[in-house]
Amino acid sequence: MPLLVQKYGGTSVGDAERVRAVADHVARTRRDGYAVLVVVSAMGKTTDDLIRLANEVSVTQPPREYDMLVSSGERISMALLCMALAGLGVEAVSFTGSQAGIITDTDHTRAKILDVKGDRLRETLALGQVPVVAGFQGVSTDRDVTTLGRGGSDTTAVALAAVLGADACEIYTDVTGVFSADPRVVPDAHRLSKISFDEMLEIAATGGRILQLRSVEFARNHHVPLHVRSSFTWEPGTWVVEEDESMEQAMVTAVTHDASEAKVTVTGVADRPGIAARLFRALADRSVNVDMIVQNTSIHGTTDISFTVPKVDLAVSEEVCQALSDELGATSVVSDNEVARVSLIGAGMKSHPGVTATMFETLAADGINIDMISTSTIRISCIVATDKVEQAVRSLHAAFDLG
Amino acid sequence: MPLLVQKYGGTSVGDAERVRAVADHVARTRRDGYAVLVVVSAMGKTTDDLIRLANEVSVTQPPREYDMLVSSGERISMALLCMALAGLGVEAVSFTGSQAGIITDTDHTRAKILDVKGDRLRETLALGQVPVVAGFQGVSTDRDVTTLGRGGSDTTAVALAAVLGADACEIYTDVTGVFSADPRVVPDAHRLSKISFDEMLEIAATGGRILQLRSVEFARNHHVPLHVRSSFTWEPGTWVVEEDESMEQAMVTAVTHDASEAKVTVTGVADRPGIAARLFRALADRSVNVDMIVQNTSIHGTTDISFTVPKVDLAVSEEVCQALSDELGATSVVSDNEVARVSLIGAGMKSHPGVTATMFETLAADGINIDMISTSTIRISCIVATDKVEQAVRSLHAAFDLG
Numbered sequence: 001m002p003l004l005v006q007k008y009g010g011t012s013v014g015d016a017e018r019v020r021a022v023a024d025h026v027a028r029t030r031r032d033g034y035a036v037l038v039v040v041s042a043m044g045k046t047t048d049d050l051i052r053l054a055n056e057v058s059v060t061q062p063p064r065e066y067d068m069l070v071s072s073g074e075r076i077s078m079a080l081l082c083m084a085l086a087g088l089g090v091e092a093v094s095f096t097g098s099q100a101g102i103i104t105d106t107d108h109t110r111a112k113i114l115d116v117k118g119d120r121l122r123e124t125l126a127l128g129q130v131p132v133v134a135g136f137q138g139v140s141t142d143r144d145v146t147t148l149g150r151g152g153s154d155t156t157a158v159a160l161a162a163v164l165g166a167d168a169c170e171i172y173t174d175v176t177g178v179f180s181a182d183p184r185v186v187p188d189a190h191r192l193s194k195i196s197f198d199e200m201l202e203i204a205a206t207g208g209r210i211l212q213l214r215s216v217e218f219a220r221n222h223h224v225p226l227h228v229r230s231s232f233t234w235e236p237g238t239w240v241v242e243e244d245e246s247m248e249q250a251m252v253t254a255v256t257h258d259a260s261e262a263k264v265t266v267t268g269v270a271d272r273p274g275i276a277a278r279l280f281r282a283l284a285d286r287s288v289n290v291d292m293i294v295q296n297t298s299i300h301g302t303t304d305i306s307f308t309v310p311k312v313d314l315a316v317s318e319e320v321c322q323a324l325s326d327e328l329g330a331t332s333v334v335s336d337n338e339v340a341r342v343s344l345i346g347a348g349m350k351s352h353p354g355v356t357a358t359m360f361e362t363l364a365a366d367g368i369n370i371d372m373i374s375t376s377t378i379r380i381s382c383i384v385a386t387d388k389v390e391q392a393v394r395s396l397h398a399a400f401d402l403g
Numbered sequence: 404m405p406l407l408v409q410k411y412g413g414t415s416v417g418d419a420e421r422v423r424a425v426a427d428h429v430a431r432t433r434r435d436g437y438a439v440l441v442v443v444s445a446m447g448k449t450t451d452d453l454i455r456l457a458n459e460v461s462v463t464q465p466p467r468e469y470d471m472l473v474s475s476g477e478r479i480s481m482a483l484l485c486m487a488l489a490g491l492g493v494e495a496v497s498f499t500g501s502q503a504g505i506i507t508d509t510d511h512t513r514a515k516i517l518d519v520k521g522d523r524l525r526e527t528l529a530l531g532q533v534p535v536v537a538g539f540q541g542v543s544t545d546r547d548v549t550t551l552g553r554g555g556s557d558t559t560a561v562a563l564a565a566v567l568g569a570d571a572c573e574i575y576t577d578v579t580g581v582f583s584a585d586p587r588v589v590p591d592a593h594r595l596s597k598i599s600f601d602e603m604l605e606i607a608a609t610g611g612r613i614l615q616l617r618s619v620e621f622a623r624n625h626h627v628p629l630h631v632r633s634s635f636t637w638e639p640g641t642w643v644v645e646e647d648e649s650m651e652q653a654m655v656t657a658v659t660h661d662a663s664e665a666k667v668t669v670t671g672v673a674d675r676p677g678i679a680a681r682l683f684r685a686l687a688d689r690s691v692n693v694d695m696i697v698q699n700t701s702i703h704g705t706t707d708i709s710f711t712v713p714k715v716d717l718a719v720s721e722e723v724c725q726a727l728s729d730e731l732g733a734t735s736v737v738s739d740n741e742v743a744r745v746s747l748i749g750a751g752m753k754s755h756p757g758v759t760a761t762m763f764e765t766l767a768a769d770g771i772n773i774d775m776i777s778t779s780t781i782r783i784s785c786i787v788a789t790d791k792v793e794q795a796v797r798s799l800h801a802a803f804d805l806g
Contacts, residue, residue, distance in 0.1 A: 016456060016459035016460045019460050020460060020461075050479065053419060053479075053483060054482075054483060054486055056419035057419045057422050057423060057483045057486050057487050057490075058423075058483075058486040058487045058489065058490035059490060060486060060489040060490040061486050061489070062485065062486065062489050064496070064497075065482040065483075065485040065486050065489070065495075065497055066482070066486075068478055068481070068482040068485075068497050068499075069478070069479060069482035069483065069486075071478070072475045072476075072478040072479050072482075073475075075471055075472070075474070075475040075478075076453065076456075076472060076475050078471070079457075079468040079469070079471040079472035079475075080456065080457060080460045080461075080468075080472065082465065082468040082471075083457055083460050083461040083463060083464045083465065083468050083469075083472075084460050084461045086461065086463040086464070086465050086468070087460075087461035087462060087463040092468075093467070094467075094468055094471050096471075096548075099546065120546075143502065143523075144502075145499075
């Protein structure tokens with residue numbers, strides 16, 4: 001019997017009625033001839049409420065206790081879903097991360113999965129029952145409860161699908177799939193029916209918040225087909241699969257944007273080996289998550305280095321750059337909080353050299369200045385002013401006929 | 404270093420402010436020279452809220468999933484308390500029932516503790532840290548989460564105190580101790596500073612809802628001194644200890660009352676061996692929890708059997724009696740929902756034979772009719788009309804100079 005792993009996010013199990021709707025769908029999926037394993041997130045805003053409560057209690061929050069706290073929400077949703085399934089005559093058994101055998105390292109609040117034992121899940125499936133597993137959590141090699149960080153439930157689902165050899169991993173959410181652009185910005189954006197893992201990775205990395213980057217990487221590495229779909233309409237959504245050489249590749253698949261980062265430029269630094277290493281090691285030591293980095297070609301023995309960081313990390317980034325300014329021989333450190341990134345993504349880009357030129361022409365026609373450029377084989381990103389980015393998305397979506 | 408187990412009930416950790424107040428007290432206790440292990444209940448009405456949610460989701464509630472659901476509340480309160488302690492510079496480590504090694508049978512929703520391993524608790528105490536343990540829960544021999552039933556956190560605390568050889572088990576609650584009568588009924592009721600386990604058992608069994616019967620039995624059997632006190636005033640409360648032969652025993656310690664039961668009388672049943680057994684086996688088979696049983700002396704070969712049951716079990720009890728009526732040769736089955744029990748408790752009663760007479764005289768002087776009588780060595784209980792019971796409590800409290 002084919003096996004589906006179904007993951008339901010917080011809005012999908014937001015209240016008692018939603019939990020019953022999910023149970024109905026699980027029962028329907030079984031009637032359609034599938035074995036089902038379910039992964040659930042905490043209901044609605046449960047986890048946010050718990051974090052607020054913790055902030056009321058103490059500013060000191062040992063990570064081990066933080067994980068104990070925020071992992072309790074999934075226990076509630078999974079037990080309720082099992083009850084709803086039992087009410088429909090479907091035998092279901094809930095499992096915490098620990099009971100499911102999800103073994104992680106000891107890096108609390110952002111633990112990495114080291115191993116998935118899954119013996120009890122296999123036994124439960126063999127009995128024809130539905131295992132309902134708490135997403136987002138595991139048990140560490142020190143026997144403590146750990147959590148996998150934001151979006152960790154997606155990772156739980158993909159990991160279980162990989163270990164149990166599931167035929168697909170369905171990610172149920174409150175949108176109907178992955179779109180060619182953010183529908184709030186581009187009204188005629190359309191749902192993509194099928195994209196490659198590489199495209200999904202680029203979309204996730206550049207602003208499409210629908211799937212956690214890490215879970216997509218995990219799915220790609222373990223060849224787990226993903227199906228992103230809505231638990232409100234139950235319509236088929238977007239399949240994320242391995243690239244199929246035989247299929248004609250769209251030149252451009254999606255336009256994404258992201259206004260969560262700021263830009264820092266260090267000008268006039270000495271152009272010699274070790275300078276960039278010194279700067280980015282210092283940023284890493286302060287846990288700054290640097291994203292795009294652009295270094296211009298050296299002129300007169302000096303160069304400018306620009307990079308983007310999450311807006312929350314801007315202040316510490318400026319501090320690090322200023323402190324290193326003399327050592328780097330920099331003439332200035334300039335930052336800009338009012339920037340955004342617009343990206344074109346498409347597996348077919350590799351074989352269509354004209355994409356970059358069309359992108360730049362389109363932005364130029366709108367009078368939008370490009371501040372930084374960065375490319376990969378299947379992506380082109382431009383940093384532009386924040387107040388221009390939505391126009392840029394609309395124009396590019398139209399220019400590449402994505403509507 | 405002496406060890407105290409401190410148990411905090413739901414109102415004691417009802418909100419962020421209360422959690423911080425508890426942390427302050429734990430820190431103060433350590434400064435006073437004690438090692439401390441804490442057992443917590445779920446915050447305020449958390450467990451009731453979870454049960455309501457479950458009822459919204461499904462009428463079918465598999466006991467295993469029910470336990471998974473309702474055990475989540477303690478995880479929240481214990482993690483928050485550890486954070487509050489960390490904020491005060493006190494190292495604290497939370498443990499679920501499973502992590503604490505509380506092994507139970509598989510009787511979900513009312514599991515019995517089979518064993519307490521407690522290795523991690525001993526390690527934590529040896530490091531000078533405060534273990535904070537989830538009350539009310541354990542892990543079954545089938546590796547599933549179990550709960551110990553209402554009031555189970557008291558049992559958790561007493562069991563841990565016994566296993567770890569604690570010097571005392573402090574039960575913190577929202578009242579200041581055990582009283583000579585319910586202060587809402589008797590304004591001059593006074594707090595008892597010291598009572599015996601046997602007295603506490605009778606008080607718990609006859610209406611004093613302050614401690615769960617089971618936890619007192621456990622404390623008595625394992626010689627764990629209990630200290631029932633308030634987490635709002637932090638004043639010393641009531642010690643529950645082994646009877647001390649040297650101390651003068653009060654004739655009457657407390658007057659309790661309870662209006663939660665109803666009375667059933669089966670009249671004119673044949674007075675021959677096996678009749679009572681037949682009746683009470685049938686009631687037990689329907690899970691009716693029979694409390695007092697009184698059978699009158701046989702007159703003309705027949706007798707009347709009266710018993711009390713929780714009001715919620717009255718309907719099924721009547722049904723069982725009616726069904727057995729012919730077999731028992733009964734002439735009628737009569738029930739009364741408007742009854743209550745008033746009890747006198749005192750270890751000194753054993754050696755003061757006049758107590759019973761004084762009790763009956765006191766009730767007679769108030770014109771209160773006695774419906775049923777039942778006694779133990781340290782208790783006398785009378786069933787009276789519900790609307791007379793508070794007057795009975797007040798008169799008895801005065802008659803035995805308990806004010």
